[in-house]
Amino acid sequence: MAADRVVNAIEVTDLTMTYGDLRAVDGVGLSVAEGEFVGILGPNGAGKTTLLEMIEGLRKPDSGSASVLGLPVWPRNAALLPRIGVQLQASSFFERLTAREQIHTFAALYGVARAHADEWLERVGLAEKAGARVEDLSGGQAQRLSIACALVHDPEVVFLDEPTAALDPQARRNLWDLLSGINDAGRTVVLTTHYMDEAEALADRVAIMDHGQILVFDTPAALVQRLDAPTRITLADGEVITTREPTVEIARLAELGRLDGVQVQTGTLEDVFLDLTGREYRA
Missing domain, CATH: 3.40.50.300 (P-loop containing nucleotide triphosphate hydrolases)
Structure with missing residues (x-):
């Protein structure tokens, strides 16, 4: 086949x-x-x-x-x-259209029923603002x-x-x-x-x-794995341990009775991003 x-x-x-x-x-x-x-x-x-x-x-x-x-x-x-x-x-x-009139206009361009357009206002949390003009919406509401x-x-x-x-x-x-x-x-x-x-x-x-x-x-998982970033282990007293063998280090902490309040952070997508693009500010 x-x-x-x-x-x-x-x-x-x-x-x-x-x-x-x-x-x-x-x-x-x-x-x-x-x-x-x-x-x-x-x-x-x-x-x-x-x-x-x-x-x-x-x-x-x-x-x-x-x-x-x-x-x-x-x-x-x-x-x-x-x-x-x-x-x-x-x-x-x-300009000067309400949120409802705005989405109804878009719906009409695609032959979509007004009732369906109203459902979308509900889905994005704008049902209560349906009668507000678009210029009176906040930036987040307009988005x-x-x-x-x-x-x-x-x-x-x-x-x-x-x-x-x-x-x-x-x-x-x-x-x-x-x-x-x-x-x-x-x-x-x-x-x-x-x-x-x-x-x-x-x-x-x-x-x-x-x-x-x-x-x-x-x-995302493959990108983080490819970076091979060290694991950061933060203890309750604020001490930070950086290691590439987290399992071994956590076992050691368990033997010492120091696992309470421990936070473990592996590499993240942000680490990948910064590694590839640098840390300088961009205009």
């Missing part, structure tokens, strides 16, 4: 975008399987947003190609629009409305550019649950984020970008 064919939702080959002397995206290749949740991490100016805009068909690459659901994204492909959902880093709404508008037509592939940047911790966790549910239902999700815990909690695989290139692309 022939092996099942692996279908990729996104295929990117040698994408490049330059602005003068700056290579914002430098020969990036990327494959994302159907139903996969991928996180893209990187410092400011790493090229994350530019890469996403080219994959979405919003920006013409200088070279290379991208396809989504087997269809080329450029020239702008009208056949793809009902099948993808896009939440941009900067929200843009029709949630933008996400609801991107998802109102139940797209097959979802692109989210820093979706939780303006959200409070509770709204952020609620959005995690929402995105996990969408992904569990078979949707492909690609998001950029600055939050390492977000990428670890949500993404099947993580791409770390810097200077327009993808440096690594793997599962």
Whole structure:
């Protein structure tokens, strides 16, 4: 029997975008399987947003190609629009419309019933703000409305550019649950984020970008394991032990009766990120 064919939702080959002397995206290749949740991490100016805009068909690459659901994204492909959902880093709404009118407008573009659009306001916690004009919403509320508008037509592939940047911790966790549910239902999700815990909690695989290139692309666990970072053991009295043999060290502490209040921290995705991109501030 022939092996099942692996279908990729996104295929990117040698994408490049330059602005003068700056290579914002430098020969990036990327494959994302159907139903996969991928996180893209990187410092400011790493090229994350530019890469996403080219994959979405919003920006013409200088070279290379991208396809989504087997269809080329450029020239702008009208056949793809009902099948993808896009939440941009900067929200843009029709002026003087209420939140309900806003999402109803988006729903109408896709032939989606108003009742279904109202359900999305409920799902992102904006039912009580349905009658408020978009200019009167807080930054976090506007962000949630933008996400609801991107998802109102139940797209097959979802692109989210820093979706939780303006959200409070509770709204952020609620959005995690929402995105996990969408992904569990078979949707492909690609998001950029600055939050390492977000990428670890949500993404099947993580791409770390810097200077327009993808440096690594793997599962969070594999990236941490590859780093081979030492384990930090913090004792109740504040003493910190750094070791590459945590099992041996914990056994020793048990023999000494010093396990109460012990905290053990292995390497994290943040350690991987800093190891690859450095610790200097980026403008």
